[in-house]
Amino acid sequence: MALTHALLAMLHREAGSGYDLTKRFDSAIAHFWHASHQQIYRELSRMENEGWLSHTLLPQAGKPARKVYQVTPAGLQTLHDWLHQPMDPSPVKDTLLLKLYAGAEHPEVLRQELLRHQHLHQAKLDEYRTLEQHYFSDPKRLPLSERMLYFTLRAGISHEQHRLAWCAETLASLTSLA
Amino acid sequence: MALTHALLAMLHREAGSGYDLTKRFDSAIAHFWHASHQQIYRELSRMENEGWLSHTLLPQAGKPARKVYQVTPAGLQTLHDWLHQPMDPSPVKDTLLLKLYAGAEHPEVLRQELLRHQHLHQAKLDEYRTLEQHYFSDPKRLPLSERMLYFTLRAGISHEQHRLAWCAETLASLTSLA
DNA sequence: ACCCTCATGTAAACAGTTACATGATTGT
DNA sequence: ACAATCATGTAACTGTTTACATGAGGGT
Numbered sequence: 001m002a003l004t005h006a007l008l009a010m011l012h013r014e015a016g017s018g019y020d021l022t023k024r025f026d027s028a029i030a031h032f033w034h035a036s037h038q039q040i041y042r043e044l045s046r047m048e049n050e051g052w053l054s055h056t057l058l059p060q061a062g063k064p065a066r067k068v069y070q071v072t073p074a075g076l077q078t079l080h081d082w083l084h085q086p087m088d089p090s091p092v093k094d095t096l097l098l099k100l101y102a103g104a105e106h107p108e109v110l111r112q113e114l115l116r117h118q119h120l121h122q123a124k125l126d127e128y129r130t131l132e133q134h135y136f137s138d139p140k141r142l143p144l145s146e147r148m149l150y151f152t153l154r155a156g157i158s159h160e161q162h163r164l165a166w167c168a169e170t171l172a173s174l175t176s177l178a
Numbered sequence: 179m180a181l182t183h184a185l186l187a188m189l190h191r192e193a194g195s196g197y198d199l200t201k202r203f204d205s206a207i208a209h210f211w212h213a214s215h216q217q218i219y220r221e222l223s224r225m226e227n228e229g230w231l232s233h234t235l236l237p238q239a240g241k242p243a244r245k246v247y248q249v250t251p252a253g254l255q256t257l258h259d260w261l262h263q264p265m266d267p268s269p270v271k272d273t274l275l276l277k278l279y280a281g282a283e284h285p286e287v288l289r290q291e292l293l294r295h296q297h298l299h300q301a302k303l304d305e306y307r308t309l310e311q312h313y314f315s316d317p318k319r320l321p322l323s324e325r326m327l328y329f330t331l332r333a334g335i336s337h338e339q340h341r342l343a344w345c346a347e348t349l350a351s352l353t354s355l356a
Numbered sequence: 357a358c359c360c361t362c363a364t365g366t367a368a369a370c371a372g373t374t375a376c377a378t379g380a381t382t383g384t
Numbered sequence: 385a386c387a388a389t390c391a392t393g394t395a396a397c398t399g400t401t402t403a404c405a406t407g408a409g410g411g412t
Contacts, residue, residue, distance in 0.1 A: 019391050151278050177322070
């Protein structure tokens with residue numbers, strides 16, 4: 001149930017509404033987690049029922065009221081317990097590799113798909129590098145919570161780099177076959 | 179629904195029972211996909227209902243009969259269609275990075291967890307390298323279907339390497355803080 | 357005696373996606 | 385006029401995990 005803990009962590013950093021959290025998933029931590037607004041709203045109600053969150057309604061003119069959630073002491077305890085539990089590396093599920101496995105009889109299709117992915121990974125890498133320069137150009141002077149975010153971005157950069165290299169290597173092998 | 183296509187691909191390579199497929203998930207393609215036997219049995223029935231698979235019962239002395247599935251022409255068509263559809267890179271979900279994001283207030287806990295993961299990734303890398311030497315020491319002489327498997331293993335190796343390097347980098351930063 | 361492998365499955369809970377639904381404000 | 389952003393949610397479906405369930409044979 002890691003979505004629970006992602007939400008607890010986000011709200012512990014800063015209280016916010018379902019809408020705010022949706023945007024944070026799509027920006028600050030998009031490189032290692034995703035959740036849709038439907039999932040988020042559902043999970044927030046569930047967590048409030050468990051007693052891990054409470055909310056305050058902030059009315060706004062012309063818009064639905066913002067339902068701002070914050071973590072209760074019980075929620076903080078839950079987050080803390082989770083943090084102390086050792087966990088296995090997240091299992092990999094990779095559709096592109098599955099395609100390679102499935103498509104040995106159609107190497108040209110695979111080559112096209114690898115090329116597409118190569119470009120997508122290059123775009124992601126560029127994006128992450130821009131973020132790095134923009135927000136983390138002097139990491140040693142950042143507070144710890146920001147340093148941690150920087151480490152996750154470094155993981156994203158490293159991931160895209162290795163993927164790019166692997167795409168190139170695989171394309172070279174595939175092409176030399178034809 | 180990529181489990182469907184994973185099973186089609188596996189059975190297209192070689193017919194087998196639910197039990198066989200469970201083992202293949204845990205060996206040949208463990209580095210890029212996983213499925214439990216419960217999922218597999220349920221999905222196989224569903225796929226047979228759809229007309230993508232058929233089965234033959236092979237009775238055995240003292241054991242339940244082996245229910246050996248094979249792909250029908252309709253199933254092959256489904257696999258083929260899927261292969262030709264371009265797909266986005268699989269989204270990442272990484273609990274370790276989530277922990278970093280969540281645990282800025284407990285760097286010592288994170289350090290321990292990073293160390294554990296470093297060792298786990300080293301073990302995986304060693305395992306993959308052994309496989310590489312054993313089965314793929316002369317990749318150019320392998321049939322295409324085996325070459326494809328080799329490419330997926332290369333991706334696994336690359337993944338473990340980059341993770342190891344990232345763990346080391348992050349541990350170094352974290353340690354220099356304390 | 358106890359655990360592992362072989363071999364099959366069901367049931368319940370949990371997680372994630374897709375589609376539906378509303379309504380004001382701001383920008384092109 | 386049309387689309388995007390702000391802001392909330394429900395419902396149905398699909399996918400995944402965990403627990404339960406059975407039973408023979410082989411190894412320590």
